[in-house]
Amino acid sequence: MARRSRRSRKNLRQYLSRRLVFGLVGLAVLLLAALAIWVWLLDRQIVQQFEGRRWDLPAQVYARPLELFAGQRLSADELQRELAALGYSATPAVKTQGTFARLSGRIVLMTRPFQFWDSAQPAQKATISFGAGGIVALTDERGRDLSLLRLDPPFIGNIFTAHGEDRIVLGPDQVPELLLASLKIVEDRDFDKHGGISLRAIARAMWANIRAGGIEQGGSTLTQQLVRSYFLDNSRTLTRKLREALMSMLLELHFDKPDLLNAYVNEIYLGQAGDRAIHGFGLASQFYFGKPLTELEPQETALLVAVVRGPSWYDPRRQPERTRKRRDMVLDLMAQFGLIPEAVASKAKQRDLGVRGKATTFASYNPTFMDLVRRELHADYKEEDLLSAGLRIMTTLDPRIQALAEQRLKEGLDELETSRKRKPGSLDGAIVVTGTQTPDVVAIVGGRNARMQGFNRALDAKRPIGSLVKPVVYLAGFESGRYTAATQVEDAPLNIRLDTGKIWSPQNYDRQYRGPVPAIRALAESLNTPTVRIGMDVGPKKVAGLLKSLGMTKAPPPLPSLLLGAVDLSPMEVAQVYNSLGNGGFHAPLKAVRAVLDVGGKPLERYQLRIDRAADPSAVAQLTTSMLQVVDRGTARGARRWLPPGLAVAGKTGTSDDLRDSWFAGFTNDHVVVVWIGADDNTPTGLSGASGALPIWARLVAGFGDLGYEALPTEDLADVSFDYATGMMSRADCGDLITVPLPAGTVLPAKPDCVPESDNLTRRGIEWLKDLLN
């Protein structure tokens, strides 16, 4: 029994140990299988990520190129500012592209080559001479006259993904060798040999950290840093470390070293601008120095390499001393490893960091404008193409005007809040600037925080336009042939029976009534009752149809209230309508995108300049001349305080009910500008068009250096002088004479007791008397 039991116990033990072995083996097999699956999954994940990113080329957006030619109103200072924005470096002798020298009365420069839609433009050296009025001469290297020179266009930014990562993707041939070599000696000396992780680097890092008593050196290879960057995960858990190491080794299995290094150069995080994360050396070079990577000097390359270790710890703008120490260390290593001569390194260490101020960085980067570009491109391109196809987008943005508009809006709102004792931040606004004879959108501001992505007021805030509609009412009147600018219209209360049976009794803003006034004065002083009289005479339907022709996407309901501006438009839509007026009655759809090129510089779409006649040019000439009086004698007289003396500007104030919206829209010879001020919650602001939007408009326009607006006379109009207050012919000494083109043959009544001496007999008599006396 005992023997049997001993035997059976032995059997049991054998049985159990055999089970255990099998179990362990099975478990091991299972674990191995799980590990294999995990590795396989990691492999798929990392390869997909790598391949995906490799082709993830966001569309690059450029501002308009500055054209230089004799006769252009551009000062040497203005050109120098443009060159600085383009990242051109000042140098005593201009020998390389992207450099310039400022001499007395001249600027010598060499442009960068650029692939435009129409042609590839090579680098060109030129001398620009300035006189009092701007550019007087333009000559090439050999002193020959150049009729025209186009600078390379300023890079504004990329159309990047919603999570805010922005990058300029560079090909291997666009990355300077010095950068690659420096990255390796500073970050990963074994890069060319290791298989993704480097035990030597880890050991070295540990030793350095023990000696320094803190984290001095990371043991991560460039490959590991790349993997970490792909998954935006900086937690320091063991699994994450293991995963990262495995993925690095897997990446090395699939791709060769130059590919990995190129991906690193394009991927690594190098700074932050608001909610925009700066990735890759291409964009970082623009972000810190405002110029392309290939133009960096050794100390600049060294700075970027220094920043890699920690863009917030080594932020050259916030931590200049700390960053400079690290930059100098990188320069020392460059010399020690023979990448640059010792002498170059010690000279480079004398140089300042050379980083541009945050304010001038991406001066023209503006989410509102980018939003407009994106919306326009969506007509022809899928979002995916914009984010990944490497398109190059040529736009109409004028960085100088854009920066000025952002600044004026912000200052203006701050000032209004202070003077009106409103809560700071309770007001907001929008500005749109276009050309006058062209449909180019040259600047757009969607709110006081211009750099923040958010509600795009310029495009999406639809607000009642109030009296901004009036020019269109008068235009309809002039087109009908029943009114001219001098036609007397009754300014007195009136009652209109609406279709609903109700009576509408529009009143003037000041509740004053002036009796008969010429149309031009009614418009200039924004009188409601004469406007409604003209509008009811030609019919609200005519006015609604004209608004549509001038550029509203859809004709508004033709109700009598339309005549006083009961129609909601965005600042952009207002700009469209006023652009058609400034353009002499020709409607051209506003646009921000001129052309698109593919990733290799091959021209794709170009967006044509297309126009259609929206209104009678002679009626428009009368109207725009009348709109000059808004600023000279009417509701916008206050603007004269800020405008250059004598500058002719045509415009109109607009105010909505209960002072909720304050508008001014108008134009010079060169620009159409619309300013809207209001509150996002649509509460009353206490501001009229003249007290809110107008000062901002006038101070902005004063900074443009534009020529005054000149209405285009047509053959069937003739200039007539008459009394502004009455619309009658008058002698200069007893009337306030203005000169307006009126349809030829228009006969005006004479002002009693002021009959002009203009009839031929009188004049001839006076001449005869004068002759006799002399």
Added chain:
Amino acid sequence: MRVIPPVSPASQTLLNESRGHSAAGRYPQAAASIERAIRIEPRQPVLWLELGNIRLKEGDYIQAESLGRKALSLSAGDAALSARAQQLISAARNR
């Protein structure tokens, strides 16, 4: 009366460039050069007239007519230019 200034040297260069493209049948390039000139000198009727003639050759008669009208509105006071604009308009309308 307003005097229409002569085409500036900068615009003339682009006008010549455009005519070169036009002669070779490269109308999109021809139009691009003229539009560049229009941005430099937007009130020069000669340029709008040229753009209208390019559209006419392309068979875009609606644009040709509109551009002719634009050129006409800028040509007041110049009989020769007005006549050329009128010619463009009627050529476009009679197609």
